[in-house]
Amino acid sequence: xxxxxxxxxxxxxxxxxxxxxxxxxxxxxxxxxxxxxxxxxxxxxxxxxxxxxxxxxxxxxxxxxxxxxxxxxxxxxxxxxxxxxxxxxxxxxxxxxxxxxxxxxxxxxxxxxxxxx
Amino acid sequence: xxxxxxxxxxxxxxxxxxxxxxxxxxxxxxxxxxxxxxxxxxxxxxxxxxxxxxxxxxxxxxxxxxxxxxxxxxxxxxxxxxxxxxxxxxxxxxxxxxxxxxxxxxxxxxxxx
Numbered sequence: 001x002x003x004x005x006x007x008x009x010x011x012x013x014x015x016x017x018x019x020x021x022x023x024x025x026x027x028x029x030x031x032x033x034x035x036x037x038x039x040x041x042x043x044x045x046x047x048x049x050x051x052x053x054x055x056x057x058x059x060x061x062x063x064x065x066x067x068x069x070x071x072x073x074x075x076x077x078x079x080x081x082x083x084x085x086x087x088x089x090x091x092x093x094x095x096x097x098x099x100x101x102x103x104x105x106x107x108x109x110x111x112x113x114x115x116x117x
Numbered sequence: 118x119x120x121x122x123x124x125x126x127x128x129x130x131x132x133x134x135x136x137x138x139x140x141x142x143x144x145x146x147x148x149x150x151x152x153x154x155x156x157x158x159x160x161x162x163x164x165x166x167x168x169x170x171x172x173x174x175x176x177x178x179x180x181x182x183x184x185x186x187x188x189x190x191x192x193x194x195x196x197x198x199x200x201x202x203x204x205x206x207x208x209x210x211x212x213x214x215x216x217x218x219x220x221x222x223x224x225x226x227x228x229x230x
Contacts, residue, residue, distance in 0.1 A: 004159070033218070042205065042222035043160075050216055058217055090159055098209045098216045105150060106207075106218060108159030 001026050006091050006109035013081040013116045021076040021112050023091030031094040032074040033058070033106070034066065036087040043090065049074055050097045081116045088113050123206060123224040131229050136193045138224040140206030141186075147209060149182055149189050154203045154223070163191075163204075198230045 007022045025032065033048035035058075045058030049068040063085060065077040074093075078085060092106040124139045142149070148167045152160040166173045166182045166189065173180045179192040193200055203223045209215065 031216070035220070040222065043220040045217050045219060048216060056216065059219070092160075098218045099147070105162035105165060106152075106160070108161070110159045111157075 003027065004091055004093055004107050004109035006089075006112050008112060009110070011112060011114050013078075013114065015081060015083060015116060017081050018077070018079050019081065021078075021089055021091075021114070023074045023076065023109060024072050025074075025091075025093040025107070026072065027093065027095070027107065028071060029093035029095050029107070030071070031097045031104070032068065033092050033094075034064070034074070034076045035090045035092065036060065036085075037090060037111075038087050046076065046089075078114075083116045086114060086116045123204070123221045125224060126222070127225045127227070129227045129229065130196055132196060132198055134196055136196050136200070136226055136228070138191045138204050138226070140189045140191070140221055142189075142206070142208045142221075143187065144208075144210045146184070149180075150207045150218070151178075151180060151189075151191050152205045152207060152220075154205065156202070160205065193226075196226075196228045198228050200226060201228045202226060 004025045030051050034046040035043040037043050044060045046064050047066040049055045055066050089112045092108045094104045094106050096104045122141050150165045151163045154160045164175045166180050177194045182189045203225050205220045205223045207218050207220045
């Protein structure tokens with residue numbers, strides 16, 4: 001199993017450009033999520049999904065769109081990039097949703113480092 | 118807003134010493150998780166402690182949970198240079214019935230050989 005795969009690893013955008021960060025998992029996980037990590041801020045949840053066709057907002061959703069058409073894929077779209085979106089983006093998945101009484105650790109990808117100039 | 122806050126923000130110790138990191142959170146929880154992040158990598162799950170547990174062990178890791186104080190601690194015994202990483206606690210706001218796993222700001226641990 002590859003686990004959680006994120007592409008690209010690095011990306012530089014100009015302000016106003018759009019792009020999609022890809023995330024795929026091959027573990028048949030129900031739950032998928034996107035975080036951004038900034039120095040001194042820890043990880044902040046952008047969007048999450050509890051299954052195909054179901055998405056919801058996290059702590060910092062503005063400027064980002066997501067969709068979940070399949071169990072495996074959960075792309076993150078930046079429609080009009082801004083310098084404030086310069087960050088490292090992590091995708092993570094879990095077998096069950098976060099309210100499950102059973103152990104549901106997140107499995108993380110290795111991140112996409114995005115710079116917006 | 119951050120659900121968990123780790124303390125200290127940074128910790129430097131010698132190999133062989135013990136490292137203790139603390140996490141405080143704000144709301145009622147179902148469980149609390151600890152993760153490790155090596156530089157330039159994604160986070161790796163270390164251990165989960167449920168709200169009805171007070172202490173849990175995994176190898177050289179010991180986690181405690183005090184729900185009355187809304188705090189948890191992670192102890193790494195006999196530390197090694199390879200333990201150098203950032204450590205994060207994470208919780209779900211159980212009372213809010215959300216599906217959001219919220220992370221703290223992390224403790225950066227440096228283990229000197």
